[in-house]
Structures are given as C-alpha cells and as structure tokens.
Amino acid sequence: MSNKNLFLKSAFVRAPLQNGVGRYVCQLQRIVLKFCKSHGASRGIRDFIEQDLVDFSRQNPGVVVYLKPRRHRGPVLVAEYLNGDRVWMSVHNKTHSEITKWMEVLRTQQGDVAGARLKKYQYTDYPSVQGPWTPFTFKDPELNVATLPDPKFGANNRLSVSATEKLRLMFEKQKISEKDMKIGE
Amino acid sequence: MAFVKRLSTLLTRTRLSIPINTQSRKIHRWVSPTLIELKYREKKQGGKVFNPRNQFLEWNLEAELYAFGKRLNEEFDSDLLLQAFTDRSYVIKEEMKQKEMEFDLKMKDNRELVKEGEQFMEEYIKLYLETVLPKFPMEGIVGIKNHLMSESVLSNVSLYLGTKDIILAAEYPVDHQTLANTFKAIVGALLKSSGEEQTAHFVRDFVITQLQGQDVNEYWHIEDPWTMLTELIAKTGSELEPRLIGEVGKNTLLACYRVGLYLDKKMLSSGFGETVAIAKEMAAREALKKIFGTEDTMHPINFKLNGIPKSTSDLRYKISAN
Numbered sequence: 001m002s003n004k005n006l007f008l009k010s011a012f013v014r015a016p017l018q019n020g021v022g023r024y025v026c027q028l029q030r031i032v033l034k035f036c037k038s039h040g041a042s043r044g045i046r047d048f049i050e051q052d053l054v055d056f057s058r059q060n061p062g063v064v065v066y067l068k069p070r071r072h073r074g075p076v077l078v079a080e081y082l083n084g085d086r087v088w089m090s091v092h093n094k095t096h097s098e099i100t101k102w103m104e105v106l107r108t109q110q111g112d113v114a115g116a117r118l119k120k121y122q123y124t125d126y127p128s129v130q131g132p133w134t135p136f137t138f139k140d141p142e143l144n145v146a147t148l149p150d151p152k153f154g155a156n157n158r159l160s161v162s163a164t165e166k167l168r169l170m171f172e173k174q175k176i177s178e179k180d181m182k183i184g185e
Numbered sequence: 186m187a188f189v190k191r192l193s194t195l196l197t198r199t200r201l202s203i204p205i206n207t208q209s210r211k212i213h214r215w216v217s218p219t220l221i222e223l224k225y226r227e228k229k230q231g232g233k234v235f236n237p238r239n240q241f242l243e244w245n246l247e248a249e250l251y252a253f254g255k256r257l258n259e260e261f262d263s264d265l266l267l268q269a270f271t272d273r274s275y276v277i278k279e280e281m282k283q284k285e286m287e288f289d290l291k292m293k294d295n296r297e298l299v300k301e302g303e304q305f306m307e308e309y310i311k312l313y314l315e316t317v318l319p320k321f322p323m324e325g326i327v328g329i330k331n332h333l334m335s336e337s338v339l340s341n342v343s344l345y346l347g348t349k350d351i352i353l354a355a356e357y358p359v360d361h362q363t364l365a366n367t368f369k370a371i372v373g374a375l376l377k378s379s380g381e382e383q384t385a386h387f388v389r390d391f392v393i394t395q396l397q398g399q400d401v402n403e404y405w406h407i408e409d410p411w412t413m414l415t416e417l418i419a420k421t422g423s424e425l426e427p428r429l430i431g432e433v434g435k436n437t438l439l440a441c442y443r444v445g446l447y448l449d450k451k452m453l454s455s456g457f458g459e460t461v462a463i464a465k466e467m468a469a470r471e472a473l474k475k476i477f478g479t480e481d482t483m484h485p486i487n488f489k490l491n492g493i494p495k496s497t498s499d500l501r502y503k504i505s506a507n
Contacts, residue, residue, distance in 0.1 A: 017345040018397045021488055022390025025256055029347045032243050062256030066243035080238075082347045125398050131481065134457045135433040136443050 011116035085112035262378035269370035274355035295370035302373030328405035343368035
C-alpha cells in the first residue's frame, strides 16, 4: 500500500446483511438538511425543500428527514446509513436540480461508498468450486489400468529438447515433406 | 587580491548552498507524529467519546420508530415497538431518576417480548430448516438453529437493521447482548401486531438468509464420522468397503493418500489426507454429506418458502437413537 492510500479504507464489494436475498431494505436511514433561511448559498436547497421534500419523504417513508435551519452558515446534507456510515456533503451554491440528483445518489447508495477503495470488482467466499488441489486432481485416468513399470509413463520427458535433438527432428520432418512432394509429382 | 580572496570563500559557500536536484520519495513524515499525538490526546481525555445519536438536537423518537417499521415493510403497533426498544437497564435508570424527582411514571421493558420472540424464532427456524434440508439429521438442524440464534448473528442482524441508535438503554454504545435481545423483542412485537405468518416471513428474510453462502456442515461437529456412516449403512444391509486408491510421496513430509469408499462395489465418495486414517475419515465425511444432501455442490437453500412449514421430524434419521 502506498502512502497515498493511508487514509482511504479499502473494501470488498459486499451487500450489507444479504440485502435482497430476503427483501430489499433501503439503506439510508435518516438525512439531515442544514440550511440558512436568508443566505444566497442556500437558495437551491430552499427551493428543494419548498418543492420536492414532501414528495421525497412520502415516497420514502423509511427515511427520517430532519430540517435544521442555521443562520448564515453553509448548506449541508448529512446522510446516515444502516451500517453506521455518515456522509457529510456540502451543497454550497448548488442548484435545485443538482440537489435533487445528489439526494437520489444518497438515497440509493448503501453507505459511504466514496470513502472506500475497492480491492477488487468481485468477491466470493468460495474461490474454488472443485476443492483444494491434491496430487490426484488432474491425474490421467489411463494410469488406473496401466501395469507399472511402463516405459510410456516412466519416460523422463521433463528435460528440454537439446539442440542436436531439435536439429535431428527438423531433418526428419524435412525428409518426410520431400518424400510427399515426390509422391505428389 | 585580498578582495578576491575574501570573495572566494563567499563564492564557494554559495555554490554549496545551491540545492542539488535529487529525486526523493515523498514520504509524508507528518502522518505518524500526528496519529501519535491524536492517540495521546484521546488517552488523556479518558478514551474515545461517543455522542449518543438520540441526544442530538435533530432526533425524533416517534418518527424514527415509524420509519423503522416502514423501512422493513412491516406494520408494527407503535406502543409495542417502543416497548420492544426499551431495555431493562433503561427502566431501572429512569425509575431512579423519578424517585429523586418524586413522581411516578410506569414504563414497560421488553423482557416479555424477548421471551415470546425467542420462542417463536426457535420453533419457526427449526421447522424451516427441516423443510429445506429434508435429509439432514435432527442434530445437525439443531446445530444450525443454535448458530442462527446465537448472540453474534442476532446482534449483527439487529445492528444492520438500525436499532443501535433507537434502543433505550442505560449505556451507549449498546453491547451485543442488548442488540440481540432487542431483535428478539422486535420479533415478539411483530408477532403480537401482525400475526404469525407475517412474523415468519420477517424471520425468514432477516435471520435465515444469513445462511446464504455458508457451509451448513460447519455448524454440526461430527466426532466420529466413520462409526456414524457404518451404522447408517448397516441398516440398509449394503456392504461398505474402503479402498486405498492412491498414494503419493510415501515416507516423506508431503505424503498424500486417497481413500475411496465403495458401496456394493460402486464408488460412494473419496477423501484424501496425509495419513490413511485421515483420508478414510475425510472419505466418510464426504459420504455423510452425500447421504444428508449437503455436499459442496448442493442446490442453494430455498429462502422463498411461504407460510409456516409443517413438522417432519418423525421421518428423519435419528443418529442418537442408535
């Protein structure tokens, strides 16, 4: 791990609590909208609250929405997830439509996804379906009926071919192809 | 000349002070000291400070309880749900406070609901496992059930359903036992407010699905698989024969033997190990898995059974009876 990643957690792709095997549970449990009633930077979030917030909470009854007006302080979204993650997001000067989209992102993600580096794009508890390797795993079935010692199975074929042997084989091959040509004529 | 002499030292000095452009790895030298300092300050403060979420300004218990039921797609009776989240320790603490302030307000804790929920879960999980693992013996079913009902599994489920902040307990953060008990109490509350079938589906969706991707054989430790297998086979009247079907690296550190079990001269299973005895035991385990229908290639457990299944425990293998 390099120094760059000292503060970035690493994680695997996982569904919390086998979500979706039984039933789907929205992982966003509560969201706090902090804003100022008069400051210009909160304009977008004020518009969102006036126009879309009631619909949002009606469509997502499982998400508790809190509004926290604060005088002359920047607008912020704080999302809390079932796995204990807390995502803090500044929406300073963001427009109404941008905030609608960010709310959708916060609602549909399963936790602080951006706060972790994925080690891999896939995950499994069982990397092998054929079990651990043993010397018998890829054994040639022909060996079961062979009577040993057998020169076929006892031959030392692990050494690489020597240069002389290679030349000899090439010569043999050439001879065969010459013979074929003669027959062809 | 004297001037040049005086200047020469200055010149050499300036030449030396020019930084030589060497490549260096940018190691953040501040990271370690900062972390050490932070840890020291934390220790001086007397450990990590937890701010209970339910004491924040933006907290509404009623809304949280409503959202809790809606999130899980269940209809809870709101009083019962509040009772399910009230731990005994909280009631004791509140009563002490009330005594000081001299007034009396009755509060109900969740002990009763815990008992009811636990009883229901025990029965239902057993029936469900009997149905989805029809060939698995009773002892194994009980092993899996005990695993699912264990504190670690239930507290994990409870935590990921978001009970941590809602629980009314004397301490924060709450311990595993309180989390597990709260989950049982929630099941008890649901049983009272929505009926048995709805509760059964709740338990199925959140507790039994924890078996997804797990090996069910791990929750039942078989001491002597060979004796168990021979006893099972003896009842059918077939002949069981172990054969040494492979050996590699005899008398070395990496010796490996392979034993096959043959039932009426047909191969039932095979196992390998560093001695013949271990290989035979592994082969017996494989054979038992095959007989019980829980081999590695088994179909995934069905998590979609509706209703409460009926008991079939009379029809299954009884290992202990032998």
